[in-house]
Amino acid sequence: MFKNTKAFSSFSVSDIQAAKEFYGQKLGLETIDAKEGLGLRLAGGGEVFLYPKPNHQPATFTVLNFKVDNIDEAVDKLTKLGIRFEHYDQPEIKTDEKGIHRNAGPKIAWFKDPSGNILSVLEGN
Secondary structure: OOOOOOOOEEEEEOOHHHHHHHHHHHOOOEEEEEOOEEEEEOHHHOEEEEEEOOOOOOOOOEEEEEEEOOHHHHHHHHHHOOOOEOOOEOOOOEOOOOOEEOOOOOOEEEEEOOOOOEEEEEEOO
16 A cells, blocks of 8 residues: 555654754764754655654654764764764663663664754664
């Protein structure tokens, strides 16, 4: 039924202007202003829509992943832009001093947008 239907992901934020500055200026994504919220244009033609929600609750899971060629370089660049990475010390997820999980699975580091939603950079093809 939806094989040829264009789809997109969406999630809420508490402040559209803060989201626009974060995603557009810090992360360098193309932003599209819309009456209902903010569009993000991703590499490869993907799109995400952010909508304001007065009673916004941050997602407790990763809502957006960015694949990078070199996770250490990406984390260093984002850290210089003022982005703080999450640190975990759990049995299944442990991160190093940079906030990078290097054990089972892909190398991945998590950070939050201004609304507290969880994003990641992960090393992969």
